[in-house]
Amino acid sequence: MFRNFLNGLPKSSFANGWTRRGKDVGGRPPTPLPKHARFEEHDFSNTAGSRTYKLYVPGRYDGRALPLVVMLHGCTQSPDDFATGTRMNTLAEERTFLVAYPEQSKMANASKCWNWFNSGDQRRDLGEPSLIAGITRQIMDDFPVDVGMVYIAGLSAGGAMAAIMGIAYPDLYAAVGVHSGLACGAAFDLQSALTAMRYGSVIRRAAEQMVPTIVFHGDHDKTVNPVNADQVIAQAKSARHLRASVSTGKTSDGISFTRTLQSDETGRPMLEQWVVHGAGHAWSGGSAEGSYTEPRGPDASRAMVRFFFQHRL
Template sequence: MPSTVQRRALRSTVAGLGALATILAATVPAVAAAPSAAPAGHPAGKGGACVRTLDAGTSTLGVAFEGETYDVRVHVPDAPDHRALPLVLDLHGSNNNATLQAQISGLEQVADAEDVIVATPTGDLAFEHTLPDGNWAWNVPDVPLTSGTFPPADARDDVAFLRAVVDQVDGAGCVDDRRVYATGFSGGGRMASALACEASDVFAAIAPVAGLRAGRPDPADLSRPEAGTCEPENPVAVMTFHGTADQVNPYQGNGDPRWGYTTQLAAHEWADINDCRVGPRSVAVSDEVTRYAWTKCDEHADVVLYEVADAGHTWPGSDLDMGPLGRTTQDIDATALMWDFFSSHQRRG
């Protein structure tokens, strides 16, 4: 985790929220390892023996995609090279980057404790660069950017790119393909949601923070998802966390075509998609946190929503001061809860 000096630097460099998003400037150490090309793929987790060639610790893997090579931050635990491990994609928010996302989520500490590989890739849509590793966003399918404009027609297909990340981390890292998961913060949460909609053959579960969607908002009625924009082939388990005082992606929804309908409706939609037959059942976790759960779902693909009263656009349990984004609850630890959820769900077939 960051030192006290680094935390103070993070707090002192938080920029204003702006119209729809904030810039979090950080003095976080860059990944030291030089980029390496992904080696020829191993059958890791695909029915044959595998050998992990990625070193333990944090390094950079060069992921080849459509004639370009993209550096992806990868953290590998110190585990036997022949044992297939779970993989979690950790997706940064809009106007942010992988280095800072790793600090926000703390998933790399979970990786070491639980023998998990964490890959933290970077979006390809650039903002004005004010962070040491740049400011980037994801190309969420058919959804505008925070500017209100759509990505250019030749923008990278990020659903296809993130499939490539999984495949190439698998080839170098020996991944159990039944246990591949995605989380993300804000715009990264919206991207993780799109992966569940469009790549359910890859991902067993997702856990967006402040960004769950169930298809794009209907342009004719932003208060609901557009029919046909989230039809996964397989059930995907869903856990999400959201503050009721979030001003960027409001819990109660808004009239922004990149956000639209409420977080509660998004969770309900996923419960319908997964054919959950019980719920929602609510439990007061603390004075400010309520847990809603839908169960008895197809292939045990449960849906869970943690509603955090008066919390902002923040990651529950993170010890980083996210400044103008609002209050961060310490009543729950989103990272620990999502790993417990992931570890109890795996893709079937």
């Protein structure tokens, strides 16, 4: 099953109530956009290759500098599917920010997984990190963007790549969101990726500059061991001293969760970790119209945006 994570996830991997529905989002009529909103497709190229991406511009955009959230989809997903499942565009309308969805190429990975497990795709200005950073900077050139409020998040392989981007570009992203992902450098090839996904990994690379990080992970995830969430947090924290507080709760649909905040000396949360009890490998609180979502869970998108906007470069 773990090999299938990199080469196309089987439907049988998703059980216990979370949904894989919505994989055909691209074939259905598009959801009507709010008045004046735009969901545009663009391209970016550099020496590492080229990628398309979609950019959501909220209807209330009036030319002023806005925050930007970059969203990295999981394996087999598309920008439209990921936007639908996470409902991040809906939040962009509410809070007035831009959302970018880089799309992995099937030429780069047959299952459209970001290649987080390749050593050549884990460093600043190399491989896929250079493409994602290039897309981010292209949007910052093309639109008025608040340069202190640029963020990145992802699911699964996209979450692992988001962790890499936070380590590689702490001067570009003010905060990072990792959902069901792995730490930067958790693997260096396919075999080590399978091991890390199943058992966790040895953290070989600490963050040189702390980037505020929020993590979501279901404790029944059978694709990426939940211990990886702890390792993302440990990597982001490095040796820094933070004060921790733990709270618990339950959604109206009966999903319990544990939330741990680690704050600096001023009381500002720097690390936030959500363990969603009973959830599997799926975006917590997402829409059933998208793939790989757990609609009953706490709203990961809303929590990430709240956490992001507490931080700026």
